[in-house]
Amino acid sequence: MNNSDSNTRRDGEELKAPAKLVAALKEPLPRRVFVPPSVDAAILKAARQHFAPTTSSLSPSDGERAGVRGMFARILRPWLLWPTVAAACIALAGLTYFASRSSHQQFAREDINHDGRVDILDAFQLARETQSSAKPEADLNSDGIVDRRDAELIASHAVKLEKGGKS
Amino acid sequence: MTANALTEFPVPAPETPDSPSDQQLIAALNAGDADAFEPLYLRYRDWVVALAHRFTGDESLALDVMQETFLYLLKKFPGFRLTAQMKTFLYPAVKNLSIAARRKTSRVQSTEAEQQHLAQLPAAEIAFTNSAELSAALTNLSEDHREVLLLRFVDDLSLAEIAEAISVPLGTVKSRLHHALETLRSDERAKEFFAA
Amino acid sequence: MSAPIQRSAEHRLGSFPNLLNNWPRRSSALLLALLLVFCGQLFAQSPTNTIRFQSVEIFADSQATALAAYQLEVTITSGNAKIVGVEGGAHPAFAEAPFYDPKAIQHERVILAAFSTQPADKLPTGKTRVATIHLQISGTDELKFETKLTTAASSDGKKIAVEISATEQRAK
Numbered sequence: 001m002n003n004s005d006s007n008t009r010r011d012g013e014e015l016k017a018p019a020k021l022v023a024a025l026k027e028p029l030p031r032r033v034f035v036p037p038s039v040d041a042a043i044l045k046a047a048r049q050h051f052a053p054t055t056s057s058l059s060p061s062d063g064e065r066a067g068v069r070g071m072f073a074r075i076l077r078p079w080l081l082w083p084t085v086a087a088a089c090i091a092l093a094g095l096t097y098f099a100s101r102s103s104h105q106q107f108a109r110e111d112i113n114h115d116g117r118v119d120i121l122d123a124f125q126l127a128r129e130t131q132s133s134a135k136p137e138a139d140l141n142s143d144g145i146v147d148r149r150d151a152e153l154i155a156s157h158a159v160k161l162e163k164g165g166k167s
Numbered sequence: 168m169t170a171n172a173l174t175e176f177p178v179p180a181p182e183t184p185d186s187p188s189d190q191q192l193i194a195a196l197n198a199g200d201a202d203a204f205e206p207l208y209l210r211y212r213d214w215v216v217a218l219a220h221r222f223t224g225d226e227s228l229a230l231d232v233m234q235e236t237f238l239y240l241l242k243k244f245p246g247f248r249l250t251a252q253m254k255t256f257l258y259p260a261v262k263n264l265s266i267a268a269r270r271k272t273s274r275v276q277s278t279e280a281e282q283q284h285l286a287q288l289p290a291a292e293i294a295f296t297n298s299a300e301l302s303a304a305l306t307n308l309s310e311d312h313r314e315v316l317l318l319r320f321v322d323d324l325s326l327a328e329i330a331e332a333i334s335v336p337l338g339t340v341k342s343r344l345h346h347a348l349e350t351l352r353s354d355e356r357a358k359e360f361f362a363a
Numbered sequence: 364m365s366a367p368i369q370r371s372a373e374h375r376l377g378s379f380p381n382l383l384n385n386w387p388r389r390s391s392a393l394l395l396a397l398l399l400v401f402c403g404q405l406f407a408q409s410p411t412n413t414i415r416f417q418s419v420e421i422f423a424d425s426q427a428t429a430l431a432a433y434q435l436e437v438t439i440t441s442g443n444a445k446i447v448g449v450e451g452g453a454h455p456a457f458a459e460a461p462f463y464d465p466k467a468i469q470h471e472r473v474i475l476a477a478f479s480t481q482p483a484d485k486l487p488t489g490k491t492r493v494a495t496i497h498l499q500i501s502g503t504d505e506l507k508f509e510t511k512l513t514t515a516a517s518s519d520g521k522k523i524a525v526e527i528s529a530t531e532q533r534a535k
Contacts (some may be wrong), residue, residue: 005241017320021351021360027297033226033235035233040212044205053203077204101354107261113520120434120462120476121516127480128520151478155462158434159474162227208389 034157037108037119110154112138121154181227189253197245211253214322215261221295221317222265231295232264239264250330254322257334300356312347315340368448411464414501417444418532419508420476421452421494425515425525429486430458431494432478434513435527437496439471446473454487462492464518483518486520506531 018024066104107114112129127134129146140150187195187206195203212233219232239260240247249256295302295317305313318329326344330337351357423461439446446467451458456479467473475494479486493512500506508529 015319015326015341015348017316017348018361020362021357022320024296024298024301024360025317033220033229035212035216035230039230039234040208043208043234046238047208048201048284049242050201050202050244051196052200083447119514120432120478120516121522123462123476123480124432124480124516125520127478131480132186152462155476155478156464159462159464159476160226161464161470161472161474162464 010157024149034110034118034160037111037116045055109140110157112136112154119158120155123151123158127151174311189249193247193249197247199245204241207253211257213239214254218261218322219265222262223269225269228265228268232261232268235264235268236260252324252328254324255328255332257325258284258318258322259334262333269363302359304351304354304357305344307353308350312350315343316347316351383461391463406479413503414490414499416447417498417500417506419496419506419529420532421493421505421510422490422528422530423512423515423525424490424528425488425492425517425523428437428517428523429483429488430491430523430525431480431483431486431516431518431520432476433493433515433525434474434476436472436474436513437529438509438510438511439498439507440509441504443502444470444498444500444506444508445471446496447499449473450473450495450497451477452491452493452495454491454493456481457491457493476513478516479520486518490528519520 006087107116108118110118110122115121126136126146127140127148130151136146138150138154139146143149185234187203189207189210192203192207215236216229216233219236220226220229223232224228236257240257295305295313305316308316314333315329318324318332320336321327324332326337326340333340352361405408408439421435421437423435437446445457447469449460449463449467451460457477459477461475461477463473463475473496475496477493498506510527510529512527514522517523
């Protein structure tokens with residue numbers, strides 16, 4: 001049971017935590033949940049589909065309001081749909097090809113070798129780089145150091161089963 | 168136009184003063200700009216999955232819950248009005264979806280060994296912090312008290328935002344937070360964090 | 364009060380006067396017989412309750428190239444076995460247990476992966492055992508499993524072709 005007096009009393013100092021406690025609570029854990037790129041892709045794809053305009057979005061009232069231009073748009077649109085889709089696919093395929101060769105492509109942090117997959121080869125490459133003079137920027141466990149532990153983190157993610165171990 | 172999702176893996180862009188606010192992104196989404204979803208998603212993805220992991224204690228379930236949370240958010244558009252912090256809005260969704268996910272998992276587990284394994288899952292397995300002693304002390308708190316404490320000091324929600332997120336009166340939030348801090352203060356395992 | 368009890372005990376055992384007279388020897392024999400029957404019941408399990416353990420050795424053949432990293436999948440397809448343990452391989456470079464998801468334990472599929480940053484001359488070539496998985500098999504049906512290579516690399520990080528095979532370890 002809370003009354004106004006206890007609420008007033010509980011404002012201020014009593015509801016503040018020591019800085020040391022807050023720092024400990026906020027400190028990032030060494031093992032964060034790895035979000036596979038495929039999951040990102042699936043969600044963003046769902047978003048694009050959700051916001052994609054539908055073919056029936058142009059209602060009869062919209063067409064009338066747009067006049068002749070709208071009428072032709074309504075009539076011609078189905079005829080243009082498939083050629084448009086085909087052209088878009090070709091453009092997309094071309095973009096994919098060039099994007100894969102682009103030096104500005106973005107990859108998951110764990111995809112060290114930028115092959116589009118996170119597997120043991122990424123862990124292996126990071127492990128080799130940490131032993132060499134290279135200074136990889138892959139502090140995956142947020143401990144301030146890039147070392148074999150980051151490589152092992154990638155390896156442990158690479159062997160994760162999606163849904164338990166059921167085949 | 169973004170490149171094919173199969174070859175481009177988005178990473179959260181570092182936040183700058185020029186980064187669009189949540190309200191701006193939501194306004195763009197309500198206007199039908201699909202490109203505004205990606206920055207919003209990346210901004211909260213890691214927080215949502217970490218929160219889901221906090222509730223479920225299972226990384227696979229956390230990923231499932233994260234996906235369902237953002238699909239739930241998607242369905243709000245167009246017409247979504249954000250009246251509080253984004254975390255305040257997402258928190259109950261993540262919590263409820265996590266509870267549902269754990270219940271669903273326990274229902275489909277058929278063998279005794281698997282059910283035993285599931286029964287032994289978190290809170291014992293959840294490391295809330297890097298300090299084992301502090302994590303143990305947190306585990307000792309009631310779920311309600313721990314929830315408010317973490318929302319306040321880890322997720323940085325204000326007391327009013329916490330009250331809205333978990334649908335309790337502000338006074339109840341204050342009371343729970345007070346009790347949580349007092350319990351930790353008197354716990355030997357957390358004493359070092361209260362030492363002057 | 365004890366007298367009626369004695370009488371009923373005597374009455375119960377009255378049909379076996381010899382048994383009563385030879386209690387120490389007969390009781391031992393009776394106990395032994397009961398024990399044997401119990402043990403027989405214990406071990407005489409029906410085929411569906413039979414549990415056995417089997418090790419499966421996983422081999423990688425990189426031929427002339429030194430193997431530095433691999434990732435592969437093993438799946439039990441006969442539906443009668445679960446993975447209960449994972450061990451490292453024969454060569455020192457892969458002697459430690461490979462990386463695997465602990466969730467694979469008590470299930471039918473596992474992804475194994477390992478790497479070694481040792482120089483090429485300290486890495487295995489040819490056919491080498493890279494891991495051993497231990498299975499708990501129920502019933503008497505034959506064990507069937509599949510292996511699939513995901514990727515492998517040489518010491519310089521280049522992908523290489525590797526042949527994966529697996530065999531049940533024979534009892535010694």
